[in-house]
Amino acid sequence: MGRRTGRKRSRLVTEKPPEGAKEMDQDLPSSNSSTSSYSDAEPETKEQERPMAKKREKDKYTPYKAGNYIRLYDENSQKKEFIVFLNREEDNIKISDKDRLALSNGIRKHCVSGVMHLRSINAFKIGITFDVPNNANVFLKNDKLLNELHMVASIPASETEATGVLTSVPCDYSNKKKYQLIASSKKVISVRRFMRRVKDAQGSVSFVPTQTVAVTFASTQLPEYVTLDHWRHEVGVYVPPVKQCLRCMKFDHIAKYCKNNEVCSICSGNHNYKTCDKSTTKCANCGGRHIAISATCPLKKEKIELNKIKSMDARYADLFSGVAFPQLNSKYVSTQSTNLTKNDKFMNLLVEAMLQICSNNDLPKNSKSIREVLNNTFNKKTP
Ligand SMILES: [Zn+2]
Ligand SMILES: [Zn+2]
Ligand SMILES: [Zn+2]
Incomplete structure (x- = not known):
């Protein structure tokens, strides 16, 4: 039963952007590196032609979400501010000046307490920052005000949740079954x-x-492991796919929020890739000889590395924040880190490696090169 205990378990799982998903719907010439990729997208099958067995198969792999779950801030959270997002009830309707004015008036009229400030996040979204978790949570349930504004309030997932990854899970379990087990x-x-x-x-x-x-867990910290049908699975770090705009090809936003001119993903000219007549490729981001969405792009690779580092926070952020340290549930991590930070030799080597990283301007600041310096320093000095 080695497959369940998964000896070759990767602790860091990167999800490649699905080629067929919403924001990735260009049928570009294949960059031949990816014949397959992980995807959120559901299988595309014609509804009328799908026999019952196929339908059951599809339901089996539909993401399963706990019912009655509402994202709320932890009342004991040590954070300094608590953000709540506001959108219009209707999808795809931008927030107008009238909406913004109605919001300020509504906050006054309904005596909403604890508002530190309001700000525009993008054309569709406003952020309200509250002083304490309870004030943010109370606002989320203020149906009277929200109905008046025709707006929906929510807490961003990253504030209260973390996603981890289990490997070697037998394919027979449906998502719902796994949730139950x-x-x-x-x-x-x-x-x-x-x-x-x-x-x-x-x-x-x-x-x-x-x-x-x-x-996905209702906590910003991942547990060390879970059991699934009594089998222990270590929880690895989930690395989300890099966000890339299919309009301007730049990173960290999607086409829906793009304010830039359209850029061709094949030649980087100012036209849609469908009308492109160039026979050679030029990346709109780095100028290299590949299409702009290629996973071989060095700039994209850097973004992936950055995502990995950010994702590691889910596991280690609280560990090093000091504030949450005594509340750590995981005895293992707590003991390990106490041992390490109390160990003078370890600290000296760490400082030496960090000085090297900071002073060497030629060293690319990505996790690969930093890991290399750390490895070299530790392997050289530790007996
Ligand atoms: Zn864009
Ligand atoms: Zn072009
Ligand atoms: Zn590139």
Whole structure:
């Protein structure tokens, strides 16, 4: 039963952006590196033609979410501010000056307490920052005011949740079944199996289940492990796909919020890729000889590395913040870190490595090169 204990377990799982998903819907010439990729997208099958077995198969892999779950701030949170997002009830309607004015008036009229400030996040979203968690939570349930404004309030997932990854999970379990069978020290709120997108020789696309499963917890810290049907699975760090705009090809936003001119993903000219007549490729971001969405782009690789580092925060942020240190549930991590920070030799080596990293301007500041320096320093000095 070695497959369940997964000896070759990767602690860091990067999700490749799905080629067929919403924001990735360009049928670009294949960059030939990716014949398959992980995907959130559901299998595309024609509704009328789908036999019952196929439908059951599809339901099996539909992401499962806990019912009745509302994102709320932890009343004991040590954070300094608590943000709540506001959107219009109708999707795709931008927030107008009239909406903004109505919000300020509404806050006064309904005596909403604890508002530190309001700000525009993007054309569709406003952020309200509260002073304490309870004030933010109370605002989320203020249906009277929200109905008056025709707005919906929510807490961003990153403020209260973290997603981890389990590997070597047998494909027979549906997402719902896994949700029912998981036992964890943190509340589980959703389960979704990674699907691999496969193209056959005729070019038709299908999705096959993988043994990797993403689990989202109602906590910004991941548990060390969960048990699934009594089998222990270590919880690895989930690395989300890099956000890339398919209008201007730049990173960290999507086309819906893009204010830039359209850029061709093939030649980087100012036209849609569908009308491109160039025979050579030029990346709009780095100028290299690849299409702008290629995973071989050095700038994209850097973004992926950055995502990895950010994702590691879910596991280690609280560990090093000091504030939350005594509240750590995981005895293992706490003991390990206490031992390490009390160890003078370890600290000296760490300082030496960090000085090297800071003073060497030629060293690329990514996790690979930093890990290399750390490895060199520790391997050289430790007996
Ligand atoms: Zn853009
Ligand atoms: Zn072009
Ligand atoms: Zn590039």
